[in-house]
Amino acid sequence: MANSSSPIDIGIVDSHHHFWDIAEMVYPWMPPGESIIRRNYLPSDLAPNLEAAGVTRTVVIQANQTQDEAKFLLDLADATDFVAGVVVWADLQAPDIGHVLDDLLRREKLVGVRHQVEDDPDDDWLVRGSSIRGLKMLAERGLTYDVLVKPRHLSRVPVLADKVPNLRMVIDHIAKPPIADDIIEPWATDIALVAEIPGIHCKISGMVTEADHATWTTDHLKPYVSHVVKSFGFERIMFGSDWPVCLLAASYQQAMEAAMETVGPMSDAQRVDFLAGNASRFYRLPA
Numbered sequence: 001m002a003n004s005s006s007p008i009d010i011g012i013v014d015s016h017h018h019f020w021d022i023a024e025m026v027y028p029w030m031p032p033g034e035s036i037i038r039r040n041y042l043p044s045d046l047a048p049n050l051e052a053a054g055v056t057r058t059v060v061i062q063a064n065q066t067q068d069e070a071k072f073l074l075d076l077a078d079a080t081d082f083v084a085g086v087v088v089w090a091d092l093q094a095p096d097i098g099h100v101l102d103d104l105l106r107r108e109k110l111v112g113v114r115h116q117v118e119d120d121p122d123d124d125w126l127v128r129g130s131s132i133r134g135l136k137m138l139a140e141r142g143l144t145y146d147v148l149v150k151p152r153h154l155s156r157v158p159v160l161a162d163k164v165p166n167l168r169m170v171i172d173h174i175a176k177p178p179i180a181d182d183i184i185e186p187w188a189t190d191i192a193l194v195a196e197i198p199g200i201h202c203k204i205s206g207m208v209t210e211a212d213h214a215t216w217t218t219d220h221l222k223p224y225v226s227h228v229v230k231s232f233g234f235e236r237i238m239f240g241s242d243w244p245v246c247l248l249a250a251s252y253q254q255a256m257e258a259a260m261e262t263v264g265p266m267s268d269a270q271r272v273d274f275l276a277g278n279a280s281r282f283y284r285l286p287a
Contacts, residue, residue, distance in 0.1 A: 011056035013084070015279035016172065016205045016240025017046065018063045019076055025064045029119060031248075041244040043080045049243065049252035050082060057084040057276075059240075059283055061146060061172075062114050065089045070104065077109040084285040085111035087146050092134030101141055111283040112144030112168075117153055118176065126156040132163050139167040144283060148172045154190035161197040168199060170282060173206025173242065174228050179220055180212045188227050195231035201282050202232045204259045204274070205240030213249040218261045225262035234270040237263070238279040 020027060021040050030038055050058070060073055060083050070088035077083040086109045090100050104110050117125050125131055126149075138145055147157060147169050154175055161167070171194065177187040194200060207221045229237060239259050246255040263274060279285070 011276055012054050012239065013276045013279040013285065014050070014055045014058040014241050014243075015170075015238045015283070016061050016203050017058055017243040018245065019043065019046075019060055019073060020063050021072065024072070025066065025069055027064055029063075029116070036247045037244050043076060043083070046243060046252075047082070049241075053253060053256050056082065057280075057285060058082055059085040059087060059111065059279065059285070061087045062089040065116060067100075074104075074107045074109060078107075083109065085109055085283045087112040087114050087144070089114060089116075090134075092138065093128070093130040094134070097134045098137050101137060101143070105141060105143075110143070111285070112146060113138055114146035114148055114172075116148055118148050118150045123153060124156065126153065127159045127163070132160070135160065135164045135167055139164050142284075144168045144170065146170055146172050147175075150176045151178070151187040151190060154187070154194055157194045157200075158197060161200070168282065169197070170201040170203055170238070172203050172240075173210070174202060174204065174224060176206065176210050177224050179207060179210040179216075179224060182220070184223060184227070187224075191228065192231045195228075195236075199236075200232075201236045201238060201278060202228055203240040204228065204237050204263060205255075206242045206245070207262070208246055208249040208255055208258055209242070211249065216249060218258055221258060221262045222264075225259075226264065229263055234266065234273055236278065237274055238282065239275050 019042055022038060060077060062069060073086050073088060077086045088104065090113050091097065092115060094100065135145060145167055175191055204225060208216055211220045241252055241255050243252050266274060
């Protein structure tokens with residue numbers, strides 16, 4: 001592949017997007033009032049964006065902390081060719097979490113679990129004994145864990161890694177640094193320490209909605225993304241659109257272009273890893 005080739009030349013994996021049905025489920029994290037994201041978003045809405053961007057496979061991520069949503073997403077994935085993997089919510093602190101995970105594993109496209117730590121009232125959720133027990137069961141079953149945190153939670157991630165060293169983790173949305181406020185510390189120091197955990201990955205996603213929705217440019221994002229690339233290396237970062245949340249600040253194409261520009265120059269091999277290979281290997285997606 002030549003350096004001049006465009007993203008559409010390879011089969012891109014979008015490692016992070018959502019589907020939802022606001023008639024069937026409540027999404028407490030959505031902004032109040034009228035919003036571009038307060039409507040249904042389903043595979044038929046995403047498909048034209050994927051075709052235009054050269055994305056051939058995706059990983060859909062939970063947005064509602066219920067087992068009803070887990071079934072909803074897994075059913076959609078079964079009916080949608082481009083969805084290669086599903087990350088669901090499960091109550092990792094539940095006494096019967098092992099049985100819950102075993103039931104979920106009957107679904108072919110299940111790849112991992114996510115808990116919305118960023119919204120949890122317990123800032124120590126990641127390191128509680130009941131959470132560690134559930135995360136150990138996740139690791140034992142070969143499932144991944146999407147780490148949805150804000151900068152204040154990052155110090156707990158190395159503690160979690162020490163307690164569950166075989167847990168395959170990926171940081172969502174570069175841990176949501178306060179880009180709109182142009183503040184980089186202590187996020188920069190803490191995420192660099194997280195990057196020292198063997199095998200942990202990071203999604204280059206969600207930056208546009210952490211910046212000022214109306215006035216952001218890639219110059220606002222670059223210091224944060226450059227630091228992540230330096231800390232994790234090209235072998236442990238992956239592209240995610242965060243569609244349709246990204247629509248608060250950018251179109252699908254703009255979110256992808258922002259990720260590509262802020263990551264910076266890449267060799268052919270690095271580009272393939274960032275856009276497809278790393279996500280495929282991390283989530284163990286079928287070819």
